[in-house]
Amino acid sequence: MAKCKYDWPEASDRRLIGKRINRIDGPTKSSGRAKYTYDINLPGLLVAKIYRSPYAHAKITAIDTSEAEKLPGVKTVRIIQGVGKEIQWAGDEIVAVAAVSEDIADDAVRKIKVEFEQLPHFVHEEDLQQAGDHAKEAGGEKGGDPDKAFSDPDVVISEGFYGIPTITHCCLEAHGNVAEWTGANLRTYSSTQNVSGLPGQIGQALREQGVNVPDNNIETICNYVGGGFGSKFSPDRWGIEVAKLAKAAGKPVKLMLDRNMEMEVAGARPSGYAQIKVAAKKDGTIVAWDSHSWGTGGPAGTTMPPLPYVLNIPNKITRHTSISTNTGPGRAWRAPNHPQAALLTMCALDDLAAKLNMDPVEFFSKNADLAGERAEVYRQELRKAAELIDWQKNWHPRGDKSAGTIKRGLGLSLHTWGGRGHNSNCNVTIHPDGSVEVTLGSQDLGTGTRTVIAVVAAETLGLPVEAIRVNIGDSKFPSSGASGGSTTVGGVSASTRRGSVDALQQLLAVVAPSLGVPADQLVAVDGHIQAKGDAAKKLTWKEACAKLQVKTLQVTGKNPGQCALGSSGVGGVQIADVSVDTETGLVKIHKMVAAQDCGLIIDLKTAESQCYGAMIMGITYALFEEKVMDRATGRMLNNNMEFYKLAGIGDIGELVVHMMTGPGYDERGTIGLGEPPVISPGAAISNAVANALGVRVPTLPITPDKVLAALEKGGAA
Amino acid sequence: MEAFEYARPTTNEEVVKLLTGAKGGAQVLAGGTDILSLMKDGVARPARLVSLQHVKELRGITFHPGTGLRLGATATFEELLENPDVRKHYPALAQAAEGVSSPQVRNTGTVAGDLCQRPRCWYYRAGFGLLAIYNGKPLVPDGDNRYHAILGNSGPAYFVSPSSLAPILVALNAKVKLHGPQGARELPVQDFFLTPKNDQEIEHALQPGEIVTEILVPAPGDVKMAVYEVRQKEALDWPLAAAAVVLNLEGDTVKKVRVVLGHVAPVPWPSPEAEEALTGKSVSEDAAWEAGKAALSKATPLSKNVYKVQLARVAVKRAILRAAKGEA
The missing domain is CATH 3.30.365.10 (Aldehyde oxidase/xanthine dehydrogenase, molybdopterin binding domain)
Known part of the structure; x- marks a missing residue:
């Protein structure tokens, strides 16, 4: 069959793809050498802590930070939400403090006095009847003729109430960042699932808040992340505050959430409850669905889950109520x-x-x-x-x-x-000494991203997995998508494949004259470049790369691109x-x-x-x-x-x-x-x-x- | 955590002096599995921590067939578990220690710390006080009381005693030896635990400056014993209900029995009702179940913890059957 040039190798040609391959960063992680955001300690580092609302719903009527400011070791105190602001959930950020140590920052937070006018709060949504004004109709749809289907005397109907509560993400590594300014440049070490996307978000928020920094002056680094599960796409308010604290203090600042706040404010999977009626013919053929679902995702409520799920039931009616909670x-x-x-x-x-x-x-x-x-x-x-x-x-x-x-x-x-692969760009670099690296602004959420990249490059170049150096976790690398929606493997494997195929093609063109074989008749196999069907005509990978002399070969691989590598x-x-x-x-x-x-x-x-x-x-x-x-x-x-x-x-x-x-x-x-x-x-x-x-x-x-x-x-x- | 002074005495006398002499209050640091988290949560703010780590007279486990078992205050759960005399003569104590299913806590947590640890009530731990009062009203009765008391809970205390060892120690008529500014004294373990009647009182009998130095468990005699805990998780988790049973059997017939429940009341909860129900009976599934029902006959569950009544019944039943089987 006519093959597209980047297509995955046929099953019989796969040495590595589809095999059980150990994660290349396993030893680094299990020996504790992997540095997470929490482990970043820069010279002169300050530690930031946040005064948070003790109330689920309240208006701020007074803030006094004078005692905190006087405390020796306190470098900066910033009001995040000032007098008059209405707080919508307990734990929301009000004042940030940066100090020379965590203890002093904690002490300072305890000395901050905030007065509130408490307002009524609502935090339980399981019983829809109690939701009152917090409940808003949030759509639904109708298909076929559910009334008719349910009233058919020959159907069996089952009715029930079902539910799944709000849970928290509970990332083992809490959310947080270290921010460091060098002149007009900001570098953040962030626990994130969105390395390439973070500088733009940080820059926009800072500019909106009066800190004039262009996106190209911002770099985000995240070599390892201790869990995200969907909760770490944004820098969050605390990620912007840490940059502002660092700017004000003229020193790098670290702000990691404490465990309790990680659980209260940094993670929430919305709840879902529903009263459901379903009908099937006596032979088991499902014919009708009727659901009234509700749930909360905090103050913004929820959207309807995809109901009915997986099965497209011909006669259906759905209705969703979104409940806002504090x-x-x-x-x-x-x-x-x-x-x-x-x-x-x-x-x-x-x-x-x-x-x-x-x-x-x-x-x-x-x-x-x-x-x-x-x-x-x-x-x-x-x-x-x-x-x-x-x-x-x-x-x-x-x-x-x-x-x-x-x-x-x-x-x-x-x-x-x-799970379609996201947009991804990578540089595949072949050095004249034969070493190879693949570089992209992706991140390894714990899923094995580095390993997948190495496997694809190694497979394509005919090298062992260990021969590939993978550089990820820096926003200055070619931009690659956020790790969300199960899109990373599809994105990075496709960009790496295309980049590696092109890089190999260029290398083969350089090598071809010395082997006296046309480039399109050469293949990379088992650490060699050799003529198809004539293994006698070959060079080792190292010898082949030496032909590059002083010219390092670098190719950009992209996804999406030519040839469908994923779906x-x-x-x-x-x-x-x-x-x-x-x-x-x-x-x-x-x-x-x-x-x-x-x-x-x-x-x-x-x-x-x-x-x-x-x-x-x-x-x-x-x-x-x-x-x-x-x-x-x-x-x-x-x-x-x-x-x-x-x-x-x-x-x-x-x-x-x-x-x-x-x-x-x-x-x-x-x-x-x-x-x-x-x-x-x-x-x-x-x-x-x-x-x-x-x-x-x-x-x-x-x-x-x-x-x-x-x-x-x-x-x- | 606020700054504090750290003291490292080597004798009981020094400990007592250091505890009484601190302005702003002093607390004992033994295994630290509880006090450190209380301090981090801002619930305890001692000006001084007095470490017991270097007090030799507080250590060790010794057994004499005539007088019984002496547990030094700072003996750890792990030492208890590894002690062959404990395993042989007091298997239920080892079972209770096994219920602490975290190697870290077993390695550092001490037997006296198990008795002195503060309740796990989530309102207390969130800073609402031991009696959990908010805007002048108790939070527990109308709040989330799924883990709270079902006995001895007429108020104002609704928490449960968190001790793993207390139920079996009470059932074995153990005593606790204390040392304080007035010298040494002994109390039955049962009397060590108190239900506070107001916010000036706490849940145990330690006076200011006083520490637990030893736990003394009488020679068991010819008894069978067991502990049964109902825990939701295999991994570290607090029991939802627990029971300790010490059986004197004559043939198949129960001559005498002690039944003490844990995690159901502000104190370890002896159940004369269960004892009466079982005495004179031969041990069977039905008799054990009747004892369990009797133990909870006066239960007064709160709005969200009716289920604990059933769990406590089952704990009693299974502890009785486990004791009778003599399984270690």
Whole structure:
């Protein structure tokens, strides 16, 4: 077949792509040599702390910073929000202080006196009836004829309430920056998932606030980031303040959020609740959907999750109510709005399958055509996941009827995501000594970006992975997209591929005369440049590069560009096997399996790791996580790692990941993976618990109180 | 955290002097697993921290078949777990220590620190005071009380005693030895814990300048014992309910039994109701369940913690069955 020049190598020619390859920065990270923003300590560094609102809703009536300013060691005090400002959530920034040490900065913050006029706050949205003026209609749509479909006497209808609460991102490395001015130039060391995009945002905000600095004077550096999950695209207000403090003080300043504020103001996955009615024919064909959903993402409310999810039900009516609350603003959280949509849809459909007395694998396979072009992918993934969990043997209809107080159940969920590669530019450089580097303003969110870049360049140039130096994490490098929407692997692998192919082509042109073979008859294989079909005519990579003499070869690779190297759209099926102690309401995960496609996989190991990490994160939000807000004080009660519970190693059970690869998958090219596998765990686990108990625990997290309350209403116990 | 003075005495006498002589208050630093977080959260602001690390007389674990077990105040959870006499003669103490499922906390946390640690009530930890008063009203009864008390909670205290070891120590009739400006004194562990009646009182009996020096556990005799904790996570997590049981059996019949609940009340909660329900019965699933029900018969759950009643019943039942089985 006619191949486009940048196309990925055929399966038989892949030495590295699709294999399990260790992360190239693994040793650096695990030995502690990797420097995160938190580790940046510059000479003369000041530490900044922030006075934050203790109230969820209040107007500032007076600020007195005089005592703080007098404290020895305090260098700068800046009012962020002054008298008259209305605060909309507890923890919002009011005054920033930079001092010579963290202790002094903390002391100074304690000496700041702010007076407030307290205003009524609203922090709980689960009960829509209590939302009053905080609730606003926020759209919906209608398709087909739902009224007619629901009134058909031959359909089976299932109705229920389902929900998933607001959780916080809980990045292990808190949000924060170090800012350093050198003359008119600003450098920030930022914990970010948006290296190339940060200087523009910082510059614009500074200029709007009277600090005249052009974008080209700003450099952002982020070599390693301790988690972002969608919460670190923007410099945030504190990222602008730190630059202003540094300018005022004439010294570099570090401002990292404390853990409690990381949890209160720097992370919030919006909640999603819904009253749902679904109908199917007696043979299991889903015919109608009716949902009224609501949720909050803080003061700005929420938008409707994509309901119904994955399956395009022919007759449907949806309605969404957005609720504004006095809580920290919502941020994108790994697959924004999809975990909510999956929980709401897959639980409602699972309840319908139970009412129909149908096996969910059969039920979803039967209805997979509603997923459109990926119907067959879902069928294959359902088969694979069912096989991995031994569904035939382990599944039973709703309610484990076996004796004893421990009930076991299986549950599944489907998900989807886009994941098209973002815009990316990279420089591929071949030095005359044979060393190679790929340089781009990307970042490694923890996903293995560096490794993927190295694998692609090494594959293309016929070199081992270790031969490639990868430079990322600096905004002065060629600009590359933010790591969001599962777009990074698609973007950087494509730009690196194009750059590497072009660089190789130029090298071959230089080398061709000395081998007496036309450049288009040369290939790079196993550290050599050699003639196609005549291995005798060859040079080692080093010898070949020496022909460059003093001319370093540098080529820019771009995405998008010529030849389609990636696409968009994945499926994914997960199944959970749980047991529930009906005396205590405790849920244990035995095993979870994921069957996941993402087109052509560059590094199977980091791809699988993405799925493992996502499943762990999913188990955690299914069983433990929620932002507990206090009605009276408007504060988050569990703003710490003690009562904001996260799963430990003993809580996650056995995880099995199967990546769908080979014909039908590889030819789609690269597609991102960071998000899809985190979407289904909540629904799969909720469905497994319902299967074990014979009764639905309507909302996540599935805690003992809720399990016991559900059992009171009836179930297998 | 505010600046503070740090003292490192080597004897009990010096400790007491340093504790009483500090303007602005002094606090003991043993394992530090609690006091440091209280200071970071601004809940405790001692002017002086008195480290017990170099006080040799506070260390160690010793056992004599006749007199029983002596736990030095600064013995760690890990030392307790590794001690063969503890494992052999007091398996339930080791079970309680195992419930602290963090190697870091087991390595640094001390047995006296376990008794003296402050409650984990999230209102208290957020700075609203031990009784969690806001605008003149208690926050707990109408607030998020999912982890609060279901017994002994008529107010104004609604928190639960966080101690892992106290329930089994009470069940074993252990005593705590204190040392203060007035010299040494001994108290039953049960009497060490108090329910504060107002904001001037705290949840234990230590007087100003007084420290715990030892925990003395009588020789167990021919008993079976167990602790059962209901925790949501395998990883470090506070129990939602716990029970400690010490059984004297005559054949299959319960001659005498002690049942003490943890994490359900402001103090470790002995249950004469459960003891009465089980005494004279042979141990069975049903008898244990009846004892669990009896233990909670007077429970007064708050708005969001009814579930803890069930968890505490189950803890009692499973502790009884675990004790009877003699599983270590």
